[in-house]
Amino acid sequence: MLTLVSPERNQSASLRRALTVLDHVRERSGLSLTQLAEAAELPKSTVLRLTAPLIEARLLERDRRTGAYRLGHGTIRLGQAYLATLDLRAVAAEESYRLMSEVRETVHLVVYDPPHVVYIDKVENEANVRMASRIGSRGPAHSTAVGKAILAWQPAEAVAELVLDPRTKHTIIDHERLRAELAAVRRRGYAVDDRENEPEVRCVGAPIFNHNDAVTAAISVSGLTSRITAARVRELGPLVAEAASRISRKLGSPSR
Amino acid sequence: MLTLVSPERNQSASLRRALTVLDHVRERSGLSLTQLAEAAELPKSTVLRLTAPLIEARLLERDRRTGAYRLGHGTIRLGQAYLATLDLRAVAAEESYRLMSEVRETVHLVVYDPPHVVYIDKVENEANVRMASRIGSRGPAHSTAVGKAILAWQPAEAVAELVLDPRTKHTIIDHERLRAELAAVRRRGYAVDDRENEPEVRCVGAPIFNHNDAVTAAISVSGLTSRITAARVRELGPLVAEAASRISRKLGSPSR
DNA sequence: GTATTTGTTCTGCATTGCAGAACTTCGTGC
DNA sequence: GCACGAAGTTCTGCAATGCAGAACAAATAC
Numbered sequence: 317m318l319t320l321v322s323p324e325r326n327q328s329a330s331l332r333r334a335l336t337v338l339d340h341v342r343e344r345s346g347l348s349l350t351q352l353a354e355a356a357e358l359p360k361s362t363v364l365r366l367t368a369p370l371i372e373a374r375l376l377e378r379d380r381r382t383g384a385y386r387l388g389h390g391t392i393r394l395g396q397a398y399l400a401t402l403d404l405r406a407v408a409a410e411e412s413y414r415l416m417s418e419v420r421e422t423v424h425l426v427v428y429d430p431p432h433v434v435y436i437d438k439v440e441n442e443a444n445v446r447m448a449s450r451i452g453s454r455g456p457a458h459s460t461a462v463g464k465a466i467l468a469w470q471p472a473e474a475v476a477e478l479v480l481d482p483r484t485k486h487t488i489i490d491h492e493r494l495r496a497e498l499a500a501v502r503r504r505g506y507a508v509d510d511r512e513n514e515p516e517v518r519c520v521g522a523p524i525f526n527h528n529d530a531v532t533a534a535i536s537v538s539g540l541t542s543r544i545t546a547a548r549v550r551e552l553g554p555l556v557a558e559a560a561s562r563i564s565r566k567l568g569s570p571s572r
Numbered sequence: 573m574l575t576l577v578s579p580e581r582n583q584s585a586s587l588r589r590a591l592t593v594l595d596h597v598r599e600r601s602g603l604s605l606t607q608l609a610e611a612a613e614l615p616k617s618t619v620l621r622l623t624a625p626l627i628e629a630r631l632l633e634r635d636r637r638t639g640a641y642r643l644g645h646g647t648i649r650l651g652q653a654y655l656a657t658l659d660l661r662a663v664a665a666e667e668s669y670r671l672m673s674e675v676r677e678t679v680h681l682v683v684y685d686p687p688h689v690v691y692i693d694k695v696e697n698e699a700n701v702r703m704a705s706r707i708g709s710r711g712p713a714h715s716t717a718v719g720k721a722i723l724a725w726q727p728a729e730a731v732a733e734l735v736l737d738p739r740t741k742h743t744i745i746d747h748e749r750l751r752a753e754l755a756a757v758r759r760r761g762y763a764v765d766d767r768e769n770e771p772e773v774r775c776v777g778a779p780i781f782n783h784n785d786a787v788t789a790a791i792s793v794s795g796l797t798s799r800i801t802a803a804r805v806r807e808l809g810p811l812v813a814e815a816a817s818r819i820s821r822k823l824g825s826p827s828r
Numbered sequence: 829g830t831a832t833t834t835g836t837t838c839t840g841c842a843t844t845g846c847a848g849a850a851c852t853t854c855g856t857g858c
Numbered sequence: 859g860c861a862c863g864a865a866g867t868t869c870t871g872c873a874a875t876g877c878a879g880a881a882c883a884a885a886t887a888c
Contacts (some may be wrong), residue, residue, distance in 0.1 A: 326838095326876065328625050329847060334587050335629045342650055344658045350865060359847050364867070369584050374685070375650070383866070387654040389683065389690050389708075394631070395651020396708030397598045398643040409647075528646065554661045568648035570656065582869095586876060606834060615878050620836070639835070702830065 333358060334366040341376060351501045398479060399568060405437050407566045408524070412439045412535065415559040417554060419552060420538040423451065424519075426462045428532055431478055433463045455513065458494060459483045461521030462534035464507035465560075468498040469523055469531035486511045506553040506560075507534075518544040520552040522560035527568035535560050576676050589614060590622040592779075597632060602640045650810045651708070661790055663822045664780070669694045669793060671815040677795040677810060680706070680775075682718045684788050687734050711769065714750060715779030717737045718790035720763035721816075724754040725779055725787035742767045762809040764818075767797065774800040776808045778816035781825035791816050 319465040323447050333356070340355050341347065354358040354513065366387070368378040374390030408425050416423045417437040425437035432454040457463030458480050467475050480489040488494050499515075501507040509519040521536035544552070584627065589612070596611045597603065610618040623641070626632040630646030655661060664681050672679045672695040681693040710805040713719030716738050723731050736745040744750050757763040765775040779794035793800075793808055800808070 325791050328590070328621055329875070330584065331587055331590050331622060332625045332628075334584070334590075335625055335631075339629070342653045348865075349867090356616075360866075361847060361868085362845085365584055365845080369588045369591055373595070375591075378700075386657060389649060389654065389656040389685065389692065391647070391650035392692065393651075393690075393710075394598055394643060394647040395649075396647065397601075398647040398651075401695050402643060406717045427611045458685065462749060492697075512681075527652070565649075566645040568645070568652055570652045586843070599886080604834075605836090616835075617837085618876085660880060 324556050330366065333362070336369060337363060338370060338375060341385050341387055345386045347380075347503055348382070348384055352385055356519045383570070395568065399527060402567065403560050404524075404567070408533075408535065408563045409439075411559045411566075412437060415439075415535070415537065415555065418524055419537050419555060420518065421537045421544065423551075424462060424536045424538060426455075426466075426534055426536075428457070428463075428534075430456070430474065431457055433457055433460060433534070435467065456481060456483065457486045459509065459513040460536075461507045461509035461519035461538075464498065464501055464509070465523040465534040465536070466522040466551045467494075468501035468507065483513050483517050484511055486523075488512060503552060505557040509536075510546075510549075513522060516540055518549060520544075520549055520556045522553075522557040524560050524567070525564040525569035525571075525572055528567055529571050535563065577693065580648040586622065588616070590626060593619060593622055593630060594626060597641050598645055601642050602635075604638070604640055608641055611624060619676050625765060629711060639811065641717055654718070655692075656730070658692065658821065660780075660782075664693065664789075664819045665695075667815045667819050667822075671695075671793065671811065675811060677793045677800065677808075680792045682711075682719060682722075682790055682792075684713070684719075684722045684790075685710070686730065687713055687714055689716060689722065689790070712737060712739065715765065716742045716767040716792075717763045717765035717775035717794075718792045719775040719777075720754065720757055721779040721790040721792070722787050723750075724757035736783050740767055740771050744768060760809060761813040764805055764809070765792075765799070766805075771778075772796055774805060776800075776805055776812045778809075780816050781820040782823050791819065 337352065337356050337358070349360055349363060353363045356363060368375060371378060371388065374388040374393075375534060377386050377388035378384070379386065404427065405425065412423045412425055420438045420441050422441060422535065423439045424428065424435055425514070426433040426435050433456075434454050435450040438451055440495060455463065457467055458478055472495075475494065476491060480487070480491065480494065482489050506520055506522040509517070509521070511518060513519070517538055518541050519536045519538040521534050523531040524533040524535060526532050535556065537556055581633045583702065593608065593612050593614070596608060600611070603611065605619060609619045612619060623632060627634060627644065628650075630644040632750065633642050633644040634640070635642065635687065641799070650703045668681055675695050676695060679695040680691055680803055681692050682689040689712075690710050691706040694707055711719065713723055714734055725754070728751070731750065732747060736743070736750065738745050744753060762776055762778040765773070765777070767774060773794055774797050775794040777790050779787040780789040780791060784786050791812065793812055
């Protein structure tokens with residue numbers, strides 16, 4: 317008997333199928349066996365078989381009267397265990413690097429420690445530039461792109477309490493103007509620091525949402541005004557916002 | 573050739589193994605391939621094979637330098653999707669918050685997964701003592717207020733089967749005493765955990781009835797014994813029971 | 829450099845999963 | 859209440875797929 321040995325072996329086909337089934341339930345809860353089998357393009361008997369261990373592991377559950385499949389609470393055990401081991405810096409690292417490669421400018425990661433932002437990571441393009449590492453240092457929230465990205469999602473009272481110290485002649489020192497600026501940030505999805513913190517630097521920052529959909533961190537791209545022009549800012553904005561969204565997703569943000 | 577057809581067929585052994593592996597990583601993050609294979613009692617090659625699709629599905633990830641296995645962000649996608657479909661949590665949220673505001677103590681929401689309770693939500697008073705979030709974790713039913721609130725409405729046989737592990741010196745480890753306690757819970761409408769689960773903590777819990785009038789969830793108020801005295805328990809009891817009743821009503825319980 | 833440990837690939841063997849068919853249960857219309 | 863259809867579950871011949879040990883490769887320690 318000639319058995320054509322398939323080129324792909326040990327691919328764990330059944331496990332893959334099971335994961336596909338799980339994913340279908342994640343996307344669409346409440347499917348019946350027949351519907352699920354159809355969606356996953358598998359015979360009903362196969363779905364039934366694969367489903368049994370998933371139910372035992374509490375990744376799925378089945379409505380005992382309608383037979384509809386739903387996710388089980390084993391999923392949240394996994395999710396919480398993931399969150400427990402989570403380190404923002406590690407999660408963001410990959411995306412920060414990717415963003416830097418894409419835009420060829422320095423990328424910063426900060427967390428919010430009212431009324432400051434704290435720099436917790438930096439990815440630089442070339443090592444040639446000055447290194448006075450900002451990691452661990454703090455900066456004002458109202459005059460930086462990362463700060464404004466975060467402030468835009470804080471309660472109005474918290475913003476109203478801020479002391480708006482001038483850093484350059486472009487720094488926003490008027491509460492009314494800041495309020496309008498933050499509304500624009502929410503609309504755009506990213507914040508811009510146009511020489512407001514340092515005379516020769518422009519930055520574009522976007523908010524990072526955590527698993528509770530709270531904004532507790534932000535990421536930014538910074539560069540000298542000669543390289544980051546007003547036009548370049550409009551190109552960078554969506555890129556930074558997307559990178560931030562990807563990080564948010566990894567952190568379990570439901571809305572991203 | 574006599575092939576003994578094993579009595580257990582179509583058990584999806586490989587899928588089961590994969591889920592076991594996943595569970596081991598959940599319990600202990602950062603294991604190497606060798607350690608993981610040892611923990612799961614499987615050959616290394618098997619773990620490697622099973623692991624590949626799990627990594628592709630982002631349920632696992634592997635540190636690219638050390639090779640250590642960790643949970644991947646697919647886990648939290650699943651967890652968040654689960655929470656999104658869980659109407660109980662959404663329905664209870666308002667009442668949990670209201671209860672917390674009223675009593676100024678931590679409020680927990682659990683579902684029953686015999687023989688455990690699974691914590692699916694928590695509302696805390698102050699952010700001062702943020703304990704590692706319990707959400708997603710499980711606890712024993714017989715030694716917690718939420719657990720006893722649920723058990724009081726389960727069939728006697730289910731209760732009789734429980735293993736009554738001692739957690740503190742106050743834990744009820746005698747079935748006869750538990751039976752009497754559950755009768756008292758039914759009479760009062762709420763359950764009390766008087767240092768039975770943790771030495772310094774008292775809780776008051778009440779059952780939540782679903783649209784079929786089955787008890788599948790419970791809500792509780794927890795606090796240190798210094799704040800929640802025996803007298804305070806008698807005040808809290810009716811408050812917790814009422815909050816639970818309101819949730820039951822929202823879920824469509826006919827009797828509440 | 830050698831030894832040892834850890835990670836990865838390969839492959840003969842038969843166990844395990846596959847999927848269609850048969851069977852059962854449930855729900856609906858007349 | 860009975861007949862019909864649809865949905866869910868169990869069964870089983872067949873061989874493809876997964877198993878696991880061994881061989882190999884790559885780090886790491888000595």
